[in-house]
Amino acid sequence: MAPVDSRLELLRSVTETDGVVGHEDAVRALMAERLAGVGAISYDRQGCIFCAKTGASASPRIMLAAHMDEIGFLVKLVTDEGLLRFTPVGGWFDQVLLAQRVRVATRKGSYVGVIGSKPPHLLQDEDRRKVIQQRTMFIDIGATSKAQAEEEFGVRPGDPIVPVSEFCALGDGATSPVHSGIKYFREEYEAHIRDKKCPAHHCKELLHLEITDKCRGCTACFRVCPVGAITGQPRARHAIDTSKCIKCESCIEKCHFGAIIKV
Ligand code: SF4
Numbered sequence: 694m695a696p697v698d699s700r701l702e703l704l705r706s707v708t709e710t711d712g713v714v715g716h717e718d719a720v721r722a723l724m725a726e727r728l729a730g731v732g733a734i735s736y737d738r739q740g741c742i743f744c745a746k747t748g749a750s751a752s753p754r755i756m757l758a759a760h761m762d763e764i765g766f767l768v769k770l771v772t773d774e775g776l777l778r779f780t781p782v783g784g785w786f787d788q789v790l791l792a793q794r795v796r797v798a799t800r801k802g803s804y805v806g807v808i809g810s811k812p813p814h815l816l817q818d819e820d821r822r823k824v825i826q827q828r829t830m831f832i833d834i835g836a837t838s839k840a841q842a843e844e845e846f847g848v849r850p851g852d853p854i855v856p857v858s859e860f861c862a863l864g865d866g867a868t869s870p871v872h873s874g875i876k877y878f879r880e881e882y883e884a885h886i887r888d889k890k891c892p893a894h895h896c897k898e899l900l901h902l903e904i905t906d907k908c909r910g911c912t913a914c915f916r917v918c919p920v921g922a923i924t925g926q927p928r929a930r931h932a933i934d935t936s937k938c939i940k941c942e943s944c945i946e947k948c949h950f951g952a953i954i955k956v
Pocket residue numbers: 904907908909910911912913914915930931947948949950951952953
């Protein structure tokens with residue numbers, strides 16, 4: 694296993710590489726560089742990158758999947774004053790946006806900007822107590838006119854914007870984020886191999902459905918099951934024959950009493 698410092702360096706490099714959804718080229722190039730020599734690299738038409746490493750045994754087969762993109766923003770329009778209105782990509786709380794530094798990637802380069810709004814001293818008392826809405830905010834990249842922003846800085850609607858946020862490790866031990874990530878993967882791996890359980894309930898072959906004592910015997914699951922895997926009498930607790938169940942989960946959706954669980 695690589696030393697902790699080099700793993701932190703890897704985390705730093707991937708987290709600090711800009712990659713708003715639809716603009717992940719730099720992240721993809723970095724992944725290709727870091728995975729070179731590890732296994733066979735391929736891409737799909739959506740731009741995903743895959744690295745397949747074949748071991749000595751046919752099983753287990755393990756997939757480690759990750760997003761390449763990050764949440765950010767896109768330029769919506771440029772105002773006459775050279776300020777950028779923007780639209781969020783991904784889930785942002787409006788209250789964390791003001792005063793954030795961002796980087797706007799245009800056809801002419803990458804420019805740092807700051808998210809701003811109407812200043813507090815120009816707001817009514819009542820408005821000052823409210824969360825400023827993102828749609829009223831703007832990004833100042835230092836342009837003094839629309840023409841300068843568009844011609845000199847090259848800003849166009851749709852240009853990607855990312856927050857400028859330096860990587861840092863938290864806690865006394867600078868290695869904790871790395872360790873907690875590795876611990877999580879090890880626990881997941883052990884649950885699959887040793888306990889034959891998928892903690893996230895994603896692996897259908899390791900998943901079983903059970904009807905608990907919340908069952909009221911309404912028969913809705915019995916009627917919806919496409920393979921006749923559910924047995925029971927009206928007003929009595931039902932049961933699932935796991936040898937017949939194809940794990941379609943239709944019964945879970947149908948049960949209004951939350952009586953069917955995944956184990
Ligand atoms: S739908 Fe729910 S409550 Fe109704 S019989 Fe099935 S498990 Fe029991």
